[in-house]
Structure formats: structure tokens, C-alpha cells
Amino acid sequence: LSERLQSAISQVGKGGRITEADLKQMMREIRLALLEADVNFKVVKTFVKRVNDRALGSDVLESLSPAQQVVKIVDEELTALMGGEHVPLNYSKQPPTIIMMVGLQGAGKTTTVGKLANYVSNDGHKKPLLVAADVYRPAAIDQLQTIGQQLDFEVFQLGTQANPVDIAKQAVEQARRNGNEVVIIDTAGRLHVNEELMEELRQIKQAVQPHEILLTVDAMTGQDAVNVAQAFNDSLDITGVVITKLDGDTRGGAALSIRSITDKPIKFTGQGEKLDDLDVFYPDRMSSRILGMGDMMTLIEKAQRDFDETRAAELSDKIKDASFDFNDFVEQLDSVNKMGSIKDIIKMIPGLSNIPGLNEADIDEKDMVRVKAIVQSMTPHERENPDIISQSRRRRIAAGCGQTLADVNRMIKQFNQTRELMSQMSNGKSKGMRKMMNQ
Ligand code: GDP
Ligand code: MG
Numbered sequence: 001l002s003e004r005l006q007s008a009i010s011q012v013g014k015g016g017r018i019t020e021a022d023l024k025q026m027m028r029e030i031r032l033a034l035l036e037a038d039v040n041f042k043v044v045k046t047f048v049k050r051v052n053d054r055a056l057g058s059d060v061l062e063s064l065s066p067a068q069q070v071v072k073i074v075d076e077e078l079t080a081l082m083g084g085e086h087v088p089l090n091y092s093k094q095p096p097t098i099i100m101m102v103g104l105q106g107a108g109k110t111t112t113v114g115k116l117a118n119y120v121s122n123d124g125h126k127k128p129l130l131v132a133a134d135v136y137r138p139a140a141i142d143q144l145q146t147i148g149q150q151l152d153f154e155v156f157q158l159g160t161q162a163n164p165v166d167i168a169k170q171a172v173e174q175a176r177r178n179g180n181e182v183v184i185i186d187t188a189g190r191l192h193v194n195e196e197l198m199e200e201l202r203q204i205k206q207a208v209q210p211h212e213i214l215l216t217v218d219a220m221t222g223q224d225a226v227n228v229a230q231a232f233n234d235s236l237d238i239t240g241v242v243i244t245k246l247d248g249d250t251r252g253g254a255a256l257s258i259r260s261i262t263d264k265p266i267k268f269t270g271q272g273e274k275l276d277d278l279d280v281f282y283p284d285r286m287s288s289r290i291l292g293m294g295d296m297m298t299l300i301e302k303a304q305r306d307f308d309e310t311r312a313a314e315l316s317d318k319i320k321d322a323s324f325d326f327n328d329f330v331e332q333l334d335s336v337n338k339m340g341s342i343k344d345i346i347k348m349i350p351g352l353s354n355i356p357g358l359n360e361a362d363i364d365e366k367d368m369v370r371v372k373a374i375v376q377s378m379t380p381h382e383r384e385n386p387d388i389i390s391q392s393r394r395r396r397i398a399a400g401c402g403q404t405l406a407d408v409n410r411m412i413k414q415f416n417q418t419r420e421l422m423s424q425m426s427n428g429k430s431k432g433m434r435k436m437m438n439q
Helices: 002-010 020-036 041-057 066-081 109-122 138-151 164-178 195-208 223-236 253-262 283-290 296-306 309-320 326-339 342-348 365-376 380-384 391-401 405-426 431-438
Strands: 097-102 129-133 182-187 212-218 240-244 266-270 278-280
Touching: 020 041, 020 066, 041 066, 041 253, 066 253, 066 283, 097 109, 097 195, 109 129, 109 138, 109 182, 109 212, 109 240, 109 266, 109 278, 129 138, 129 164, 164 182, 164 195, 182 195, 195 223, 212 223, 212 266, 223 253, 240 253, 253 266, 253 283, 326 365, 326 380, 326 405, 365 391, 365 405, 391 405
Parallel strands: 097 182, 097 212, 129 182, 212 240, 240 266
Antiparallel strands: 266 278
């Protein structure tokens, strides 16, 4: 989505004045971009009309930087479309807070129960109790138990023979007795929305009166996710949505439609399979990510704090004349490390997360340690001259640091990709970066 929107916006003269016809063309492109991203057509229609009306009603046409004005309007309207403000998790004043997780099979409920338990416990709510109320598949209980063990949280279960409603009730009673501050109930899903499932979920809701009913939907299912959300909301009056697998979704259609169709806030997004891959959802940040601007300001602030400016300038010269070497690479990795997790950084740089091989899932903090070990077993001459590293040298390097040849090859490939990417950026080939630099 972001590529398409960016190009829609950048087609209009950079800084030059635009006509009403230009604006019309731009709206057409934005409309297409949204439809292509699988945003609900009704949502698209209203959205484009709002942007268009605002653009015409303001002094965009007269202004000196109309494209930027339109970007601003689109940004604001996208944010509004996703609810405007961040809506936090509703903790009960009187513990335990009861959270019921619902959704179709495979949407990510059980995983999200674990992630959420992790989140609430880091958020100061002690001893979350995980409840296995999906009794139809024995594997579901095991899966939750494994997650519980990993996080060291207790899992409440009564096996596969018990009634889910009883399980939920007894779990809440136990939580009251044991002082668990949050109870998170994992419920069963089906492949499709059906009445039997809804009835069971309604009974659980009735029995335990949850403070939150969070629907998990899979971002990759696009428009379907929206229909599912509508069905669950009609039946259960959900309190919020968790969009999972956003790490694999480049289109963003679900995130954009769900709020306006269901009028229920997106509270979290799942960004990977690991139990800390849960992000609190902020409409404005999501909007700038979609627009490809990333959380650029945050990144720049962080970078300025942690990265010596003159050194940055030197590096950028090196990148330009392609003398960027392994010493610089390690130094960069170190400074990036200081700035926070690589995953966070990549998310903040426009377009970077869309590059195959560089997406968040592929980057592991442990890789950094491995990369450094490999560089350390290079000779100083090799570090300064990456291009001389032949196969036989690679074999020696691998032996020297106890890694496999494949590890070394992969790392050198990554280095080359980074170098290539950086030189593209500094030559202004990346739209996102160029836009940022013009601002
Ligand atoms: P459930 O049937 O709704 O309980 O779904 P599960 O929690 O068992 O998840 C189904 C699959 O989706 C599992 O393989 C999870 O690891 C995966 N999954 C869940 N959330 C995410 C996410 O945010 N990102 C990615 N990439 N995978 C996820
Ligand atoms: Mg499950």
C-alpha cells in the first residue's frame, strides 16, 4: 500500500502548484491504492471523498507545496479512519481483569493469549492466569501449556472433556482465590463463522462477564478479516481487535477497514510468532507507516542521541564512494544496537521492512553476535577490502570463528545487500528517503 500511495502522491509536481485536475488524478490513484490493498470499498469511497473535500476546501491548490498538504490531509484522515486515538486495554478496577480471546481457527488466538499475558505482566499486572477453554483439539491445550511454561505463567485447564463455560467460570474463581490480577481465556475457533461457535462464546461471556472481548483477526486475510470482525461483533459485541500477522501483510487493508466497519478499536497488532511480538496499536503511527514515512522523527531523535554526527557524515561519504567496509559495518551494527532492537529500527525506516531478507522476522539479535564473530576472524586487510574475500578465505574465516561456511556466505551476502541499499539511499533512489530529505 505504501508504495502505491507514495507514488500517487509524488506524481504531483514536487513543490509546484497543482490544478484541480491534478488533484482529481491524485484522488483516483489514492482510491486505487486503497482498493488494491484490499480496503473495503465503502470505506474507500467515504475516505476519498473526505480527503477530496478537505483538499478542495482548504488552500491546497494555492499553497506552495500542495503535495505535502495533501499528504498531511491523507495522513490525518488515515489516522481518523483507524480511530484517531489509541485505546488502551481496559483493566478492571477490581481485579481480576477478565479478557476473553475470540476468533477463527488459526487467527492467532492462542499465541496472542501468551503475548498478551507477557504484555500485562510487563504492564504491572501480576500473575496472569491463562485459561485453556478450547477443548475440541487436545493440541490446543498443550500449545497453551507450552506457552505458559515458556513465560512461567500458570495455565488453568480441565482437560478436553470439560465444558468450556465451566472451565471459564472455575478459572475466574481460582484467580480470585489466588490473586491473579488478569485472566486470559483462550477459546475455540472454527474454520468459518458459525452459530454453534457463537452460542458457546456467548455463554462464556454471560458466565464470566469479561472486561475485554478481544477478537484476533489475521491481517493476511484482508477483506475477509473485516467480514469476520463484523460477524463476531454482531454476535458478541466485542470490545477490541488484535490484528495478527501484520509482519506478513504489506497491504494494510484490514487495519484500515476494521475500525470504521465495526466501530471497535484495534488495540494491539501481532508482529511475529515470538511471544514478545505484540505491539500496542497507535492509529497515527500506523498511518505514517502506511504512508511510508515511518516513525522517522523518533528514529532521527534516537539516532542523534546515540550516534556521533561527524562519524555519521564520514560514513555517508564512505557509502557514496563505496568504500564502506566490514569495520564500518560492525561499528554501524553496534550503534544500531545502542539505539534499541533492530526490529524496531527497521520498522521505523520507510520501505525498509518491505525489502525481502530485511524484514523483521528474518533479523535476530543473536545474528549480531554471529556477525561480529565472523568479522573478528577476518584479517584487518580483509575487513578493509571486503571484495577480496574469496572462497578459500571464507573457509578460513569460518574455521576461525567456529561458524559454518554457509553462515559466512550468508553474512557476506547481507553485508553486500546493506552496502547496496545504503548506496541506493544516498543516491536518492529510495522514494521514502528522498521525501524525507526534502521535508
Ligand atoms: P489459533 O488457532 O487462533 O489459536 O491460532 P494460533 O495462536 O495457534 O496461531 C496460528 C499460527 O499463526 C501459529 O503458527 C502462530 O505461530 C502464527 N501466528 C500467530 N500470530 C502471529 C503473528 O503475529 N505473526 C506471525 N507471523 N505468525 C503468527
Ligand atoms: Mg488456539
